[in-house]
Amino acid sequence: MFxxxxxxxxxxxxxxxxxxxxxxxxxxxxxxxAQLNDNCGNLVQITQLARW
Structure with a gap:
């Protein structure tokens, strides 16, 4: 996760x-x-935290 x-x-x-x-x-x-495939069988997730 990034x-x-x-x-x-x-x-x-x-x-x-x-x-x-x-x-x-x-x-x-x-x-x-959001999630993407790294073409090696892994899912990579990018995350933006909500700001209150």
Missing amino acids: FTDNIEADYERIAARGAEFTMPPTEVTGSTI
Whole structure:
């Protein structure tokens, strides 16, 4: 899992380079997450914590 301050920008940047996302940015309790396949059988999650 990697944390980011701008998940939308990172999602667009990574997807533009050909990454296969299994989950687009999705709001969940306390954060927004996205998951991508690293082509080795692992899922990598990027997370932006909600700021109150």
